[in-house]
Amino acid sequence: MNAIHPVQGRRRTIPPGFIEVLRERLGDRVVTSPAACEHHGRDESPYPTTPPDVVVYALNTEEVAWVAAHCNTHRVPLIPYGAGSSLEGHLLAVQGGVSLDLSRMDQIVAVHPEDFTVTVQAGVTRKQLNDSIRDTGLFFPIDPGADASLGGMAATRASGTNAVRYGTMRENVVSLKVVTADGRVIDTASRARKSSAGYDLTRVFVGSEGTLGIITEVTVRLYPQPEAISAAICNFPELSSAVQSVIEIIQMGVPVARVEFMDTAAVRATNAYSKLELKESPLLLFEFHGSPAGVREQAEVVQEIARANGGEDFAWAERPEDRSRLWTARHNAYFAGLQLRPGCRASTTDVCVPISRLAECVTETAADMDQASFPYTIVGHVGDGNFHVLMLLDPDDPRQFEESEVLNRRLVERAIRMDGTCTGEHGVGLHKMAFMELEHGRDALDLMAALKHAFDPHDILNPGKIIPLAPGVELAA
């Protein structure tokens, strides 16, 4: 592999007339301008722009199916594009081809409040979804920082701050409408809450990052808006006591809705960016959902456990506007971090370990990162054992990127050694491919490759992603 992309196949040649056929049916929704192609050839990863040959804007499932069949016939790569907020190079067109922009597929298809489900087109974003269902008394909890599309969230098995209570996309996708590589349309499941009727096609596609099929509709679970919510912040003398508190809180069965960790650098960045005056030491940020009495009870138990572990300055945010300010600040931790070094090139990574190993993993990581020649922050969804390292690199110094990759490798190896995973929620994209064999072993990767080949025999769907090639194997062009 080279320092920019792992080697994932050559750019393929677009056959003559291929784009004209697209234009005949889709008109000016077929765009080849450099601006559009470049925009669709980058995400929030540190990789350089890798544009597709053409961008197609689809309006419905039928169009997606038609485009897929056309690409399959001509062996042209097809890469679904949602909000462009992926972090690991998922949507870069490493073999060229078509970027299929689904952002105009933004319709709410069906709301079933009595069943706690909603069906949306893949381009609907999570904020749009919550705005549209607000008056049902229900909400959709999953919140990766970005205002990602539901299709993209399903495709990367996204989660975020609420996962400790509500689970990830893995648990919350009820059913998907999917276009296969050869342009057929399937529904992966009924709307029943549970089923034992055959293979779990829903979970096959959740997390498949556009490599097995193109998600065009998503049905997800909704939850009652909690009657009462409260949030609190607690500072700790050190990271390990914060993590120990979280373990004990979960062990007590407290159904905490959110529990987030920020290291001192992240707190400092957030204070500067969001005009807050948080005490600059490791802290936990809590949110509790339930009945008024239930929330009070949860908060009391948590406060007691935090104090016993050296937590101090337990501060409450009871008013909605204060809570909102706090969580906006947390969600902006990424952008706040960037401001620690204006103009920097950011590389962000995430791992997840069993919670019993979390303190050890974060402590070792912080010690390792302290040797770096650039600043960094650590934030984490600690209830899940998941944390992120944001590395702020000098864009004009390629050695810093190489250094960050070495640190990233050590971080991932550490997490896997502790029975964890190379990515808790970002997905594999390009950036984590090199670790797939270390995490899963060659035999499990071979099964993944067999699944990929069974579903996409001509390797047109987001080719060159997720599964690293076995040594010596060359991708078909």
Added chain:
Amino acid sequence: MNAIHPVQGRRRTIPPGFIEVLRERLGDRVVTSPAACEHHGRDESPYPTTPPDVVVYALNTEEVAWVAAHCNTHRVPLIPYGAGSSLEGHLLAVQGGVSLDLSRMDQIVAVHPEDFTVTVQAGVTRKQLNDSIRDTGLFFPIDPGADASLGGMAATRASGTNAVRYGTMRENVVSLKVVTADGRVIDTASRARKSSAGYDLTRVFVGSEGTLGIITEVTVRLYPQPEAISAAICNFPELSSAVQSVIEIIQMGVPVARVEFMDTAAVRATNAYSKLELKESPLLLFEFHGSPAGVREQAEVVQEIARANGGEDFAWAERPEDRSRLWTARHNAYFAGLQLRPGCRASTTDVCVPISRLAECVTETAADMDQASFPYTIVGHVGDGNFHVLMLLDPDDPRQFEESEVLNRRLVERAIRMDGTCTGEHGVGLHKMAFMELEHGRDALDLMAALKHAFDPHDILNPGKIIPLAPGVELAA
């Protein structure tokens, strides 16, 4: 198809010397006696015994891998066998071959209380698991009526009465150790609570009923034993008011741990079998888990909603022995039902629909069943929209079996028409295969078949199950 089995391939011939090679390595754990073969050729389904050619008792993953490789080389069917408690013909040796009995693989491999996980060999049963971890303060909630093995529960995507609160095996399996068709051993995931690192192999194998690989170890999530538990019974004038109460309870966000429905016949059977004096009308059986105050609060909300819907005689079971008697009675509803017609042949079926359609589905089903020439009961995990019909047939009257199949077909078609599934928790086995195309459509079934072929190219793993053959296709012998 005939009235006994759908046509799922001919019995295959065991090559000469095949069993001798098994004996050489495994000695007297290779059994060909008619008694052992017959025992391993039946489950709790209404189908006649269909024995394998040989039964092999494995003690560890290495032996399973060796047996799989041997079967794969010689194209001999291999059917994993756990507790034998499946209900739909899952383990019948329709093509003959090896029944691989995993019940002696009954070791607890690793308990990680601080991570809320336990790893067990596939033959460990759910009661054995809970007994072995009792002193950790944690428990494993999933409870199909039978004392099933964890491997079997994972393979059928089992659930039970607690699923409304704790989810099914889909949500609670963290990782699996699996032997592939060609005898390789893989781990499907790390012990991290969440991961976005590639395809979800865990969920590929959960619910695959032994057709994609053989599960030899299961890592599952555990939960804190609730500080307080209470149970209650409430009678309703009719089914629909009971179901309406459940919808409102869930809409209010009450985290009810269990909510079970029994029809009048099921209550009558349970009274007779379990020496209870429940009022013989439709009833709901609740259980609440939480802190003492939380449980009290949940109970108050539920009582209020039930009353507003015509519920009466709300009766509490606060003492552990009363609760235990009640839930034992519920778990024995199947056996109680059988006693409504001693010596009968039972056919039990389950469907699951979105909860908004549940009242309609159960009401129509009861009206349809009332025309039957045999008795029946209906019980359900109503919080999930899942219910069971137990049909009590005269074993000497084949017309009753045919009649039950017609009623079953109408039930399944009704559920699918209401955007539900042909099985909520029993699995497909043989009995639901005929409905797979109706539920999923041919294109989705083709994907399942492609997955099966990719993972088991010689079709040795529990062949003739789950996926009906496309018209005109003959299974390879």
